[in-house]
Amino acid sequence: MDSKRIALDVMGGDAAPEATLRGALRVCSASQATPLPPERIVLVGDEARLHAGLEELGGNPGFEVVHASQVVEMHDGPAAALRQKPDSSIAVGVGCVKAGKTGAVVSMGNTGALVAAATRGLGTLPGVKRPGIAVTMSLAGKPLTFIDMGANIAPKPEHLAQYGLMGSIYARECLQTPVPRVGLLNIGEEESKGTELLKTANALLGKLPIEFVGNVEGNIIFQDRADVIVTDGFTGNVVLKLLEGFAGLMLGWVLGELKQHGSEYAGDVLSNVKQKIDYAEYGGALLLGVDGAVVVGHGRSDEIAVANALSLAARDLDAGLNEGIVKGVAAASPSSATDPVG
Amino acid sequence: MDSKRIALDVMGGDAAPEATLRGALRVCSASQATPLPPERIVLVGDEARLHAGLEELGGNPGFEVVHASQVVEMHDGPAAALRQKPDSSIAVGVGCVKAGKTGAVVSMGNTGALVAAATRGLGTLPGVKRPGIAVTMSLAGKPLTFIDMGANIAPKPEHLAQYGLMGSIYARECLQTPVPRVGLLNIGEEESKGTELLKTANALLGKLPIEFVGNVEGNIIFQDRADVIVTDGFTGNVVLKLLEGFAGLMLGWVLGELKQHGSEYAGDVLSNVKQKIDYAEYGGALLLGVDGAVVVGHGRSDEIAVANALSLAARDLDAGLNEGIVKGVAAASPSSATDPVG
Numbered sequence: 001m002d003s004k005r006i007a008l009d010v011m012g013g014d015a016a017p018e019a020t021l022r023g024a025l026r027v028c029s030a031s032q033a034t035p036l037p038p039e040r041i042v043l044v045g046d047e048a049r050l051h052a053g054l055e056e057l058g059g060n061p062g063f064e065v066v067h068a069s070q071v072v073e074m075h076d077g078p079a080a081a082l083r084q085k086p087d088s089s090i091a092v093g094v095g096c097v098k099a100g101k102t103g104a105v106v107s108m109g110n111t112g113a114l115v116a117a118a119t120r121g122l123g124t125l126p127g128v129k130r131p132g133i134a135v136t137m138s139l140a141g142k143p144l145t146f147i148d149m150g151a152n153i154a155p156k157p158e159h160l161a162q163y164g165l166m167g168s169i170y171a172r173e174c175l176q177t178p179v180p181r182v183g184l185l186n187i188g189e190e191e192s193k194g195t196e197l198l199k200t201a202n203a204l205l206g207k208l209p210i211e212f213v214g215n216v217e218g219n220i221i222f223q224d225r226a227d228v229i230v231t232d233g234f235t236g237n238v239v240l241k242l243l244e245g246f247a248g249l250m251l252g253w254v255l256g257e258l259k260q261h262g263s264e265y266a267g268d269v270l271s272n273v274k275q276k277i278d279y280a281e282y283g284g285a286l287l288l289g290v291d292g293a294v295v296v297g298h299g300r301s302d303e304i305a306v307a308n309a310l311s312l313a314a315r316d317l318d319a320g321l322n323e324g325i326v327k328g329v330a331a332a333s334p335s336s337a338t339d340p341v342g
Numbered sequence: 343m344d345s346k347r348i349a350l351d352v353m354g355g356d357a358a359p360e361a362t363l364r365g366a367l368r369v370c371s372a373s374q375a376t377p378l379p380p381e382r383i384v385l386v387g388d389e390a391r392l393h394a395g396l397e398e399l400g401g402n403p404g405f406e407v408v409h410a411s412q413v414v415e416m417h418d419g420p421a422a423a424l425r426q427k428p429d430s431s432i433a434v435g436v437g438c439v440k441a442g443k444t445g446a447v448v449s450m451g452n453t454g455a456l457v458a459a460a461t462r463g464l465g466t467l468p469g470v471k472r473p474g475i476a477v478t479m480s481l482a483g484k485p486l487t488f489i490d491m492g493a494n495i496a497p498k499p500e501h502l503a504q505y506g507l508m509g510s511i512y513a514r515e516c517l518q519t520p521v522p523r524v525g526l527l528n529i530g531e532e533e534s535k536g537t538e539l540l541k542t543a544n545a546l547l548g549k550l551p552i553e554f555v556g557n558v559e560g561n562i563i564f565q566d567r568a569d570v571i572v573t574d575g576f577t578g579n580v581v582l583k584l585l586e587g588f589a590g591l592m593l594g595w596v597l598g599e600l601k602q603h604g605s606e607y608a609g610d611v612l613s614n615v616k617q618k619i620d621y622a623e624y625g626g627a628l629l630l631g632v633d634g635a636v637v638v639g640h641g642r643s644d645e646i647a648v649a650n651a652l653s654l655a656a657r658d659l660d661a662g663l664n665e666g667i668v669k670g671v672a673a674a675s676p677s678s679a680t681d682p683v684g
Contacts, residue, residue: 139591150529154537187492187579195496195576218583222591234537235577237529239584241560246585247592249481249564254596257610268599 003103007096010045011089012109023306038062068092078112097292104293104313108301122292127329131289150237157200166288167228168210173319183216183226345445349438352387353431354451365648380404410434420454439634446635446655464634469671473631492579499542509570510552515661525558525568
């Protein structure tokens with residue numbers, strides 16, 4: 001049962017600890033389709049503040065509380081933060097997984113610090129070379145997963161191939177996509193396109209036991225040609241932030257136009273469209289490939305996003321995602337994933 | 343006067359030759375704010391079709407016509423196309439610049455073939471190491487220029503630094519931005535962020551006589567923090583296509599929402615917003631750094647986009663952009679741009 005529990009970094013995120021506490025309460029409330037039992041959640045953070053916060057919100061329904069005396073701030077450098085704050089809520093949360101007290105850790109705090117703490121503290125799964133961050137967005141009513149969104153900004157071809165494999169297993173096990181189509185983000189569809197990294201990655205992906213659909217260009221990502229998009233962490237991070245920024249800009253333009261027409265339902269239109277691009281709907285990002293379930297939430301997460309992040313962690317654990325990844329990597333490795341090309 | 347003339351590849355683009363011929367006529371018509379004299383334009387393509395096409399559109403107002411017996415198709419590989427079609431309208435158009443018959447070449451055709459033909463045929467300007475494609479979009483009512491959008495997918499740091507310099511000169515000379523702010527697209531604002539390529543490029547850009555504002559992240563590109571965004575050609579190309587695809591998707595969502603509300607002005611809202619993201623407004627992309635003015639139009643260009651592309655070429659030539667780049671590169675090189683870091 002401990003392996004199904006989830007450590008929540010209550011101190012992480014712009015609206016912590018209120019949003020994180022409310023999110024933990026929400027995901028356990030009867031209003032949810034499949035509420036989590038409070039016993040599955042371990043709250044990590046300043047003990048006094050957590051108890052006081054829960055008191056204000058109506059009491060503790062059964063969460064275990066684990067004290068952490070320090071907090072990694074959003075602007076802290078990841079390496080320095082881990083060195084100087086060994087008792088931070090991020091470090092203690094990751095420590096819960098390491099010690100087998102929980103199977104998952106969820107944080108809306110400093111992404112770099114969480115990724116570094118999890119990678120170093122938990123290590124990679126057997127056969128996995130480098131962890132990658134998978135982010136799932138809802139587009140055209142279907143989930144679309146990008147991997148890697150920033151864990152590995154200068155990957156090798158075999159890392160990208162494994163991202164395709166792990167992303168495919170994730171989409172199948174956790175997103176109900178029976179045969180996920182995996183594409184490689186590139187500047188042209190032909191195999192000969194792109195950098196040497198991408199040409200080699202394309203060849204490696206083609207040998208894996210996945211539904212590899214080849215290179216996909218930026219403009220056709222949104223045309224339902226793939227369920228999983230593989231990219232290096234630099235491009236992935238730029239793309240993710242760009243979409244956020246661009247979506248905000250466009251929504252602003254549309255709002256301006258609607259107001260000029262004196263529209264009284266401009267707000268509805270915006271909030272409905274916003275929901276489609278809000279990746280909080282899927283609970284944030286998963287760090288795939290580490291020995292534990294690690295959910296990287298968005299710093300701006302509100303109560304609902306926190307609840308979704310906890311649900312994602314529960315889904316990951318219940319589906320046995322990491323067991324699936326270990327099996328998938330082992331099955332793929334004799335044939336190709338770990339071999340050099342040619 | 344020859345150096346102020348513009349060769350137009352009439353055969354290039356999805357709607358060629360009709361859209362290209364109409365565009366040439368439009369840019370010379372009295373309806374334009376500053377119409378071009380027809381003598382400035384040299385039409386390149388199948389002579390018989392060009393004459394017949396002009397006849398249908400009311401006659402030739404004074405364009406010179408240069409025959410080209412072949413056409414590079416959109417799906418042709420650039421290298422093969424140049425080898426196998428030496429008399430293509432792209433090759434002949436670039437040849438006009440090389441021979442001094444015109445100062446500029448404009449094509450809506452195969453981008454790879456145009457870039458390859460221009461780079462090989464015209465060579466780089468004195469001091470320029472690698473050409474880069476600059477694309478200007480209108481955001482928040484101001485022009486924002488990205489460079490490079492695909493000419494150089496594996497650049498060296500000194501290439502990125504020169505892109506910043508050339509982009510800055512372009513924005514100043516052709517886009518009326520007196521002191522262009524130049525940013526480096528990266529995954530964090532700190533100088534220590536990103537790949538080795540970007541760390542070194544950041545240091546080089548900081549030494550140039552330009553207004554370098556440091557690293558900019560994908561989500562703040564749209565917040566008017568820079569006028570010129572420097573990036574490698576791989577990321578640039580992905581970003582450009584992604585914005586196109588995402589904009590289309592979002593506009594579709596908004597349209598769907600508006601229709602559900604029974605809005606009768608949904609079309610107006612969309613077309614106004616579309617215009618803001620349509621980089622055809624600025625006439626397409628410029629290949630900066632080659633010895634000639636080279637405008638890379640969008641394959642989907644209509645008559646207006648073709649006219650804008652011709653205007654861009656004229657503005658480039660009238661402003662003496664390349665003379666400015668040669669001077670700028672020479673002034674910068676003793677101090678830093680061509681030196682290794684440290």
